[in-house]
Amino acid sequence: MEVGFLGLGIMGKAMSINLLRRGFKVTVWNRTLSKCDELVEHGASIGETPAAVVKKCKYTIAMLSDPSAAQSVVFDKDGVLEQISTGKGYIDMSTVDAETSLKISEAIKAKGGDFLEAPVSGSKKPAEDGQLVILAAGDKALYEEILPAFDVLGKKSFYLGEVGNGAKMKLVVNMIMGSMMNAFSEGLTLAERSGLDPGTLLDVLDLGAISNGMFKLKGPTMLKNNYSPAFPLKHQQKDMRLALALGDENAVPMPVAAAANEAFKKARSLGLGDLDFSAVHETLKALDHST
Numbered sequence: 001m002e003v004g005f006l007g008l009g010i011m012g013k014a015m016s017i018n019l020l021r022r023g024f025k026v027t028v029w030n031r032t033l034s035k036c037d038e039l040v041e042h043g044a045s046i047g048e049t050p051a052a053v054v055k056k057c058k059y060t061i062a063m064l065s066d067p068s069a070a071q072s073v074v075f076d077k078d079g080v081l082e083q084i085s086t087g088k089g090y091i092d093m094s095t096v097d098a099e100t101s102l103k104i105s106e107a108i109k110a111k112g113g114d115f116l117e118a119p120v121s122g123s124k125k126p127a128e129d130g131q132l133v134i135l136a137a138g139d140k141a142l143y144e145e146i147l148p149a150f151d152v153l154g155k156k157s158f159y160l161g162e163v164g165n166g167a168k169m170k171l172v173v174n175m176i177m178g179s180m181m182n183a184f185s186e187g188l189t190l191a192e193r194s195g196l197d198p199g200t201l202l203d204v205l206d207l208g209a210i211s212n213g214m215f216k217l218k219g220p221t222m223l224k225n226n227y228s229p230a231f232p233l234k235h236q237q238k239d240m241r242l243a244l245a246l247g248d249e250n251a252v253p254m255p256v257a258a259a260a261n262e263a264f265k266k267a268r269s270l271g272l273g274d275l276d277f278s279a280v281h282e283t284l285k286a287l288d289h290s291t
């Protein structure tokens with residue numbers, strides 16, 4: 001199977017390498033074109049523009065940072081829309097809001113193409129291991145056709161119906177994750193400041209009802225102040241912002257998520273946006289606690 005792949009950031013690079021390893025022919029494009037070179041070493045071809053990739057491939061997957069990037073790659077000069085046509089499918093796996101997804105879907109469909117949104121749950125390591133959870137919505141026939149690729153990228157794919165449902169599901173999940181990360185950071189800091197061993201706190205948490213993969217994975221690195229990015233903090237804050245907007249639309253009060261969003265904004269203002277989202281822990285350390 002031949003696929004195009006647009007966006008070779010932390011996730012896109014790992015995902016396209018997996019496809020290559022499993023025998024897919026992959027044509028890649030990235031805004032910073034030099035990032036394509038490593039993929040060529042793994043057997044990929046390069047497309048000079050998103051339009052060139054879509055022209056060459058029946059199916060094109062995108063994994064881009066945010067709504068603005070997702071739209072730019074479709075609508076701008078040399079973008080996806082210039083070459084999408086009947087018989088071609090576009091699969092956007094970026095985390096965006098439902099409005100962005102719908103706008104892209106309508107434009108693709110107006111040109112005769114098929115569209116699927118398919119954001120993913122799981123971070124750098126699950127992307128490298130082909131263990132993502134795929135939250136797809138849109139054209140059901142395209143979903144069936146692209147399943148062989150999803151089976152390489154993920155451990156489970158959900159088909160959630162109409163375009164927008166994938167985006168919403170992903171935002172709800174990440175809203176919960178961002179709120180949990182803040183509660184976790186506060187707990188680690190509270191343990192430390194009140195004279196407890198935070199390492200022992202991790203052991204206690206792991207044995208109880210709120211044990212979870214995120215605490216287990218991030219706890220030890222947070223205690224070493226290691227925030228090497230797996231999921232960049234700026235993207236987590238984007239997800240909180242988009243989830244809060246979804247809450248606005250549906251009149252759902254979300255005081256916990258709103259507070260978590262403020263903490264991620266604070267972290268961005270401290271210049272931590274490109275670090276892992278667990279670096280929100282540093283916002284607590286930055287507070288004056290001298291009294």
Ligand SMILES: NC(=O)C1=CN([C@@H]2O[C@H](COP(=O)(O)OP(=O)(O)OC[C@H]3O[C@@H](n4cnc5c(N)ncnc54)[C@H](OP(=O)(O)O)[C@@H]3O)[C@@H](O)[C@H]2O)C=CC1
Pocket residue numbers: 006007008009010011012030031032033035063064065066068069072073093094095096120121122123124230231232235236
């Ligand atoms: N990292 C993670 O753990 C997870 C991330 N996600 C989501 O996946 C998406 C990608 O994340 P991730 O790979 O971590 O992000 P990165 O920041 O590592 O990569 C972002 C990608 O988007 C491209 N990009 C940014 N702006 C534009 C633009 N205006 N036009 C064209 N391309 C652009 C970048 O290109 P360039 O190289 O030129 O900057 C790069 O390829 C995001 O939506 C994120 O929320 C979902 C699950 C997990």
Ligand SMILES: O=CC(=O)O
Pocket residue numbers: 120121122123174231
């Ligand atoms: O979006 C991030 C993730 O870990 O999932």
